[in-house]
Amino acid sequence: MSYKSDDNNQLDNWKKSVDSTIKRFPERKDTFTTSADIEVDRLYTGEEDSFDSELGYPGQYPYTRGIQPTMYRSRFWTMRQYAGFGSAKETNKRFRYLLEQGQTGLSVAFDLPTQIGYDSDDVMSEGEVGKVGVAIDTLQDMEQLLDQIPLDKVSTSMTINASAAILLCMYIAVGEKQGVPSKKLTGTIQNDILKEYIARGTYIYPPKPSMRLITNIFEYCQQNLPKFNTISISGYHIREAGANAVQEAAFTIANGLSYVDAAIESGLDVDSFAPRLAFFFNAHNNFFEEVAKFRAARRIWAKIMKEHYKAKDPKSWKLRFHTQTGGSTLTAQQPDNNIVRVTLQALAAVMGGTQSLHTNSRDEALSLPTEDSARIALRTQQIIANESGVADTVDPLGGSYYVEELTDKIEIEVNKYLDRIKEIGGAVQAIEEGYMQREIHQNAYEIQKRIEKEEEIIVGLNKFKLDEEVNPDLLKVDEALEKEQIQSMESIRQKRDQNAVNAALADLKEQAKAADSNLIPYILNAVKVYATIGEISNVMRDEFGEYAGI
């Protein structure tokens, strides 16, 4: 570690930032103590007068120890459980249940047709309507989804990418109907198309027009939804597809840099959009590696934004992130064991300084979670927050020889990948050449082989097995739902002003042809007159073409 003598200066800065933070966000308690009444300090550091510039203080560049000066002593992370299944009405019920149970933000899962811009009655949608999330065809479904949920008080995260612009416009329109101006809306759209090509598969258009839509959103939101996170640059799915911790961090950051480049190229100033960029990471089982990954990612991003892009606003340097525990680490065998895995992973996310967290349900290797399982998952976070004491001091693992060494090593390895991707010509080029996909797939295959050879032990799967597995109760999505959704769409098509729809779609088509216009206002107009997600997407499919995969 490199120690410098300008510690006093840095320490004073941190103390000042603590004072101003506490004024806005008072700490949860006047004094924090352990069970034996030992007082817990806000922050523990090395020897007096020693200072490590690679670590910095919490809330200060390069943010290794966290992006806020007081972290969870003021506020816990946001507990945000991803939910959504079947119809908008049913999902609305689950949302209101979760809010009553103490959840502090919403997170919407959409079904695959919604994510890929198909109406529920499209032939491509058969069998998929309402299966992995809620089906949204028109503004009416969104109105039902958010019924009686005050959008000025609840922040909403939407896992939506290729059709993010359409869903964001629907959210704005519902806000207007509730009397909430768009300036007050808070939340996040995932809007990260690059990882769809790499790992998740819900792309529609080729990379270039997709990047245009994303920068259109950046620009529109900067002016109209200043509190909305315009993108959630996601390593989660990259990890689920088989990447290791280093690859997850590296490919996510590489994608992030592509968005920054695209936005700058479209004429935006880095400090105008970078503060609204958010990240989304995974948490797997190797506890210290995960903690180190989060700390390293923060440091790498801060350095690049400050030193390479010359961003001046410290908000542009801060890597804020959501974490979800690792779905692919869960086993279908002995599903209750998954509660323990989720606890370890959630703890790693908290020790790594996450801003929000989704804990997976024990039954996710078998089906969508039941209400009981979803509640246990939320309770897991609440127990960590309220009972374990890990939130009572900032970055409790900071200064651990092992964690700091791992953090440094991960930074080095991630930078090697970033250099390699730069050589290829950036993330978009690397994706089009299949570079990241191959790296991930190779690792996935190695993992599978290690598990089958029992070089890697998965409890309950290849060791400590039960002779007879008990089948737990699983959530069933009603098969009749697809028909009902299609019927409700048909009735909207009859009720709406068809001329207005045609006009809005024609306007959108014209603007899509002009490469330099921002499409968001035109999509918003189409949404407001109840054009369907399929109709709007098809206009853009005609103009932009479809991505065929590699």
Add this chain to the structure above:
Amino acid sequence: MGKIRVLVAKPGLDGHDRGALVISQALRDHGMEVIYTGLRQSPVQIAQAAVQEDVDVIGLSSLSGGHKTLFPKVIDELKKRNAEDIPVVGGGVIPSEDIPFLIDKGVKKIFTSGSSTEVLATYIKELINPEKITPAPKKIAHIGIAVNSIDHSLPFYTDSLGLELEAVEAVDSEGVKVAFLKIGESRIELLEALDDSSPIKAFIDKKGEGIHHVALEVDNISDRLTKLKSEGIRLINDEAKQGANNSQIAFIHPKTASGVLIELSQHEEGSEN
């Protein structure tokens, strides 16, 4: 016969193809030719591809919950093309209570989360080519008799019965000395413990001298072990090991075979018999 041709397909809109890709690679490593369709294939496209590519088997992967609609549709589309003889297997996130429905609709087998690629590969080889992979054992290779002393027991077999002594060999891995006596196409093996840790010593201490095991001659011992394992048969050896007389052997637990210890034995190419 040429390579087994497999079509791995992802019906519907689900983009999670880690499983499909890992399985494709594993089957290739097992010597099969694998065609992966890529994402978002309709049942019509999958059936067309299967016919055009003249595949031996189709593997469908779904993690989005659409399997109950999509898998039977693929089978219907195969029927329309008179290709229902192409077997269809499925995998992904599929609740066990949905499996009987899918089997009823004509899916051959469902491999759920946590299935091993070895078991899948053996299953496919078996499905395409049942006789070749694990035909019934060919003959009794030998009967093993536990004895206190080969020197003491041997004269009865060679002199009184007149059997021909082929060889005497020490198998250190089993802690035994073995005398081979030829009888028709089979053998009798006399087994003597080399030390106190030998299983033969334990056997004799418990039961006295007598028949210790029956060995069956098989082909493809490792495929057969994988198959037995996948059927839940209790094995003493999960993998074949080196036995006497240049053979690969593995034991099946006597609990499974009504109290008889059964040895599977495969002779290496080029060895006698």
